[in-house]
Amino acid sequence: MSMEQRVQSWIRPEIQALSAYHVPDASELVKLDAMENPYTWPQDLRREWLKRLSHVDVNRYPDPRAKDLAGELRLAMQVPGEMAVLLGNGSDEIIQMLALAVSGQGRSILSVEPGFVMYSMIATWCGMDYHGVPLRGEDFSLDMPALRLAIGKHQPALIFLACPNNPTGNLFADEEIVEVLEMAPGLVVVDEAYAPFTDHSFMSRLGRFDNLLVMRTVSKLGLAGLRLGMLAGPQAWLDEIDKVRMPYNINVLTQETARFALEHHQVLDEQTRAIRRDRQKMFESLQGMQGITAYPSQANFILARTAPGRAQALFEHLLNNGVLVKKLHGSHPLLEDCLRFTVGRPEENRQLLELLEGFGHG
Numbered sequence: 001m002s003m004e005q006r007v008q009s010w011i012r013p014e015i016q017a018l019s020a021y022h023v024p025d026a027s028e029l030v031k032l033d034a035m036e037n038p039y040t041w042p043q044d045l046r047r048e049w050l051k052r053l054s055h056v057d058v059n060r061y062p063d064p065r066a067k068d069l070a071g072e073l074r075l076a077m078q079v080p081g082e083m084a085v086l087l088g089n090g091s092d093e094i095i096q097m098l099a100l101a102v103s104g105q106g107r108s109i110l111s112v113e114p115g116f117v118m119y120s121m122i123a124t125w126c127g128m129d130y131h132g133v134p135l136r137g138e139d140f141s142l143d144m145p146a147l148r149l150a151i152g153k154h155q156p157a158l159i160f161l162a163c164p165n166n167p168t169g170n171l172f173a174d175e176e177i178v179e180v181l182e183m184a185p186g187l188v189v190v191d192e193a194y195a196p197f198t199d200h201s202f203m204s205r206l207g208r209f210d211n212l213l214v215m216r217t218v219s220k221l222g223l224a225g226l227r228l229g230m231l232a233g234p235q236a237w238l239d240e241i242d243k244v245r246m247p248y249n250i251n252v253l254t255q256e257t258a259r260f261a262l263e264h265h266q267v268l269d270e271q272t273r274a275i276r277r278d279r280q281k282m283f284e285s286l287q288g289m290q291g292i293t294a295y296p297s298q299a300n301f302i303l304a305r306t307a308p309g310r311a312q313a314l315f316e317h318l319l320n321n322g323v324l325v326k327k328l329h330g331s332h333p334l335l336e337d338c339l340r341f342t343v344g345r346p347e348e349n350r351q352l353l354e355l356l357e358g359f360g361h362g
């Protein structure tokens with residue numbers, strides 16, 4: 001048997017059918033594709049941080065529960081006192097832990113589309129079915145009749161609602177999320193990855209619904225390189241999910257650095273305030289542009305639609321001029337002709353807008 005045949009006979013067919021998560025090479029480019037905070041730390045803060053790291057003993061395993069960091073995250077993210085928290089190597093790992101804890105014959109994950117691609121990818125890895133319910137085309141709000149039907153029919157173990165949603169940037173209506181919570185047979189995870197860019201949250205509602213969990217990450221806040229996410233919710237659920245957590249999943253450098261960053265949160269707060277302000281500026285500029293439709297956003301990116309059939313050409317025009325954005329055209333029917341622009345530093349946004357102005361939108 002050739003190696004190819006052996007690979008084909010042993011790797012699960014649904015894994016062979018996947019394409020690996022593609023991350024483009026962005027060296028030398030203005031990077032407006034991945035919702036990163038574009039700001040680095042001031043030099044004196046970097047020096048202080050490195051001094052802190054110099055005391056870390058990398059020969060030792062990390063604190064397995066990262067309890068100091070967990071305590072500080074609880075405060076920073078205003079987790080209600082009686083709720084438990086669980087940390088993950090990015091919220092991606094938390095999604096995987098949730099799936100592993102509920103997976104099994106006939107178990108499924110349900111979310112809305114267009115949405116965050118990791119929900120369906122992780123469902124596949126964990127041998128679960130995935131059901132994506134389309135959002136409403138006009139404004140990307142929840143399609144409640146379709147959701148009621150899908151939840152009733154599939155009885156999903158897990159429902160993910162990202163709020164604000166990626167890649168559309170909008171919030172879903174509170175009363176509709178509440179209806180999903182009341183209707184869901186299993187868990188509902190409200191994914192608040194973009195919490196730093198909106199005043200809206202379900203965190204304070206934890207405990208009012210026994211199937212509500214709230215997920216956060218420090219990635220979009222300005223610490224994407226650390227890989228640190230947090231799940232908050234009732235102890236009874238989190239005790240079980242914690243059993244599928246890799247021991248020591250939060251490494252010592254991440255624990256120390258995140259604690260340091262939280263002690264200096266004013267720096268990150270100021271950066272996120274600037275991003276929110278610049279999002280508004282970018283939105284207004286896009287709105288005034290011929291051939292572009294911009295969608296209102298509560299996140300650190302803006303979804304934009306080009307004239308019919310022009311998204312690929314615009315994407316290439318930007319790339320050829322050194323600006324990398326996310327091309328969404330072709331990924332979902334509701335994202336025809338769509339690109340997603342992460343809000344960057346003012347000069348980066350200006351560069352993007354000038355290139356957009358100079359493009360023949362057709």
Ligand SMILES: *Cc1c(COP(=O)(O)O)cnc(C)c1O
Binds near residue numbers: 162193219224228
């Ligand atoms: C970016 C993003 C995350 C991020 O996850 P990390 O693994 O913590 O970086 C989670 N959910 C949504 C909807 C996102 O857009």
